Amino acid sequence: MEEALALLEWPRLLEHLAHFAGTAAGRDRCLHLQLPGSLEASQARLSETRELLALDGLLEGGLSFDGVVTLTPLLDHCEKEGTAQGEDLLALAGTLGAGRRLRRQILDPELRPVCSALVEPVASLPELEQRLRFCLEEGGRLADRASPDLAAVRLQLEASREQRRQRLQEVMRRHASILQDTVISERRGRPVLAVKAGAQSQLAGLVHDSSASGQTVFIEPQALVPLGNRIRDLESREREEEQKLLRQLSGLVATHVPALRRLQDVLEQLDAGTARACYSQWIGGVPPVLESDPQAPFQLRGLRHPLLLWQQRRQGGAPVVPVDLQVSAAIRVVAITGPNTGGKTVTLKSVGLVALMARAGLFLPCHGTASLPWCAQVLADIGDEQSLQQNLSTFSGHIRRISRILAALAASTAPALVLLDEVGAGTDPSEGAALATALLRHLAGAARLTIATTHFGELKALKYNDERFENASVAFDDDTLSPTYHLQWGIPGRSNALAIAARLGLDSAVVDAAGELLAPAAVGEVNAVIAGLEDQRQRQQEAAEEAAALLMRAELLHEELMEGWRRQQHRTAEQQQEGRRQLEDSIRSGQKEVRRIIRRLREGTPDGEQARQAGQRLKRLQQQHRPHPERRDHSGWRPVPGERVRVLSLGKAAEVLELVEGGRQLVVRCGVMRMTVELSAIEALDGRRPAPPDPPAAAVQVRHRLPATGAGPQVRTAANTIDVRGLRVHEAEAMVEEQLRHARGPLWVIHGIGTGRLKRGLRSWLDTVPYVERVSDAEPGDGGTGCSVIWPR
Incomplete structure (x- = not known):
């Protein structure tokens, strides 16, 4: 397997992958990327790549690993009771903060189950981070607030240094005449003055150094020596305090080493996963479907070599020609033939x-x-294995590598992919062809898929004797005498050695003589057959492309038709909605007009002319709001008591209780509601509309309720009770107004409690009715607040 990875240039691909990592540890993990040992592990890693790719696209600037550093050296040092440096501890705090930020961004079990399961158990240790950031300043220096003792020592040290500086200035003013310059130098951590060599006796102090010419002597004034000693002592105490704090912080880190190692591993895994996602997006990759069945087919359309893609995009290489690889479940060996290069x-x-x-x-x-x-093994024999040091020829090298491939297949029953380049080459052609044939037949039963390149004509014929074999060839342009790099399936390829030799400038006489030598062996006839098959395949390809174009146009036409149908459906729905709205507006306007006519008649003493005008107006309203008759044959159907009908205003079924007003109205029960409706407001359950009753002999009359001379019943009965629950406000108004016309006493209206909208609407309307004296809630036994009692004048 390791040999195959090197032959396929897998380490080079990992180098390309590492370019997309955000940390040094992530790059190292990419360079040493481990291949999962099971199908489930590979599927989990693909899911992780998919989730991180989606998250990286959602976040502005992508998923960032800023602040993450490699913790392994620091953790090893602290685990051995060593004292870490402040810079390393501050970097650890930054890593903890970055880990907590990444955990917050990633954690979403519904959207990212795999990554959430990875980061959820990881401890971000906020207390440790707070402690480190409290004690350390930028650059890793211990802050004064880290310890009262450290703060006190530094305060004394600062005061002593300021005192020494002032004294130095005073000495320099007194002895300015003997100084070479006014710059305060430092020797061995002590401040010194540059004094002229001849005047050093005029300044008492310790000589620390002299210039190369001997003209200048660097003296620490004696007056500053005790102060310098004190500063040295304070500096030593400061270092001791700092070391003490660093040891404490390092010990605190040591107590969390297991959790920190786990955090480091998860961050590296996330960085490598993000690198996989970014690299996959950069190459324009698609997530593969890894089948659990080892006999599943290979379906790879538009496959491009990833290393050539890198060369094309990063180094300005030639465009990569994609190939299609479609191997059915029954195929075990694919022989690829065709010209060199x-x-x-x-x-x-x-x-x-x-x-x-x-x-x-x-x-x-x-x-x-x-x-x-899913292939557990990818084994390859590609390239020249010739070795002068091991005394191996090309053929011997290939045989030794193939022997190791067969041994690896025998040692494992997992599905394997075997790749053989120029199988059987490097020896006598007849013996090499026989050996290659036997080898491929053996591999057909030992590996899931073997792909071999060859120039042997005998291998091209295996397909016709064994259904486990398939031929493929790389296309060759006879006009330009150059390969096209396209892969053709189902037919073998020609080597085109003579054509290539002629294009490369070989003497035409030699090429012609070689062509004459091919004829006796019937190789020319085989090439002619192959050429005919290639032409036939080209014609089939063109026909398939034309059919695909026709299919695409048909699909586009179908989409256009479906879109037109959807637009028409939408317009029809809008028209129906507009019609319903207009009908409702017309009904409401008609109801208002009827109420105005009734109110006008009741306000004064009606005479015959007013009654006649009102009757004509009602007839016109009836004609305007009469529903359009349907085209069905409804002759003869009339509802009878006990029959179930559909109330159009409610859209629900109801039972007919009785017919009133000569059959023009019906008393129906819908659920718990009992109501009186017009004959035109119902239909049969099968859609039939009722036939109108016979017209009355008398002309249309308008009833006018004169003021009552006698009091009606003062108790609730079925006759003076109306149930309007479930109706709209305007529908309830119409029903109540109809009952009030015949009322000779109080009227009980059951409207229910619910949201109170129906009750409020009725009460508001009743306040405007002049012939209503008052409205009150019913007694608790008669419905309470769910029932209103209307007292007419």
Whole structure:
């Protein structure tokens, strides 16, 4: 496996991946990325990559690892009871703060279950961070507030230094004439004055140094020596206090080493996961589907070599030509043939790298949906294994590597991907072809998939004798005599050695002679057949592209038709809603007009002319608000007591109790409600509308209730009780007004309690009715606040 990783240039891909890490520890983890040992671990790592990619896109500036440092050396030192430096401890505090920030950003079990499960048990140790930040200042210097003793020593030290500075200034003023300059120098931590060599006896003190010319002597004045000794003592005490505090902080860190190591590991894992996500996005990768069934097919469309992509985008290389790899579950061996420099080896390495990338939790540089079985082993024999030191020829080197591949397959039953470049090459062609044929047949039963490149014609024919084999070839442009790097499936390829030799300038006579030598072996005929198959495949490809274009146009047309249908449905719904709104407005206006006519008649003494005008107005309103008849045949149907009908205003079914007003009105019961409705306001459950009753012989008359001469019943009965629960306010008003026309005493109206909207609407309307004397709540036994009693004048 290690040899295969080196042959496929997997370490080089990991170097590219490490460029996207945010910390040194994350880069190191990327460079030494471990391949998961199970399908479940690979799927979890893919989920982690997917979640971090989504989160990185949501956060402004992406997921940041600023402040995170490698803690391993510090933790090792503290664990051994060593004293850490202030800078390292301050860096630890920054890492703790960054870890807590990242934990807060990531933790969301519903959106990011895998990453949340990773960071949730990690302790961010806020108390330790607070302690470190309290004791340490910028640069790792211990703050005065860290210890009262340290603060006191530093205060004394500052005062002593200021006193020494003042005395130095005073000495310099008194002995200015003997000084070479006014700059205060320092020797061995002591302040000294530059005194002329001939005048050193005029200044008592300790000589610490002299100039190279001997003209200047550096003297510490004797008056400052005791003060300097005191400062030295205070500085020593300050260092002792600082070391004492650093030992305490280091010991505090040592008590949390296990939690800090766990935090360090999680941060490195998150950094590597973010690097995988950013690298996957940079190459335009798609998340692969890792199948648990080892016999699952390989579906890789538009596959591009990831290292060539890096070369194209970072180094200005040539565009990468994508290839399609679609291997069914029944295929075990794919033989890729075609000319040299046609891209066969690149295809081998591309397949091997994407198998490793999917296992490592990386997205694949493909198009659409990429799926493949999880491969526990990726084994390869690519390149020249010739070694002069080991006395190995090219053929011997290949055989030794293939022997190790077979041994690895025999030692494990896990699904494996085997990649062989120029299998059987390096020896006699006939023997090499026979050996390659036997090897591929053996691998067909030992590995999940073997992909081999070859120039042997015998391997091209294996497909026609064994259904486990498939042919593929790299395309070659006969016009330009150059490969196109496209991979063709189902047909073998031609080596085109003579055409390439001619293009490279080989003498035409030699090329022609080689062509004549091919004819007796019938190789020319085989190449002609292959060329015919390639032409046929090209025509089929063009036909398939035309069919795909037609299908795309049909889909676009279908989408246009569906969009038109949806717009029409939307317009129809809007028209229906507008019609309902207009109908409701018309009903409300009609009801208002009827109430105005009734109010006008009741306010004065009506005469015949007023009654006639009112009757004509009511007829016009009836014509205006009469519903349009449907086209169904409803002749003959009339509701009868006991039959169930649908009340149009409520949209609910009700039972007919009795017919009144000559069949023009019905008393119905809908649930607990008992109401009187017009015949036109109901329909049969099957949609039939009722036939109107026979017209009365008399002309339309308008009833006018004269003032009552006698009092009606003062107790609640079924005749003076009306139930308006479930109705709208305007519907309840119409029903109450109709009952008030015939009332000869108080009227009980059951409206319920609910939100109180119906009760408030009725009470507001009744306040405007002139023939209502008063309205009050019913007695508790008659409904209480859920029932109103209307007393007419």
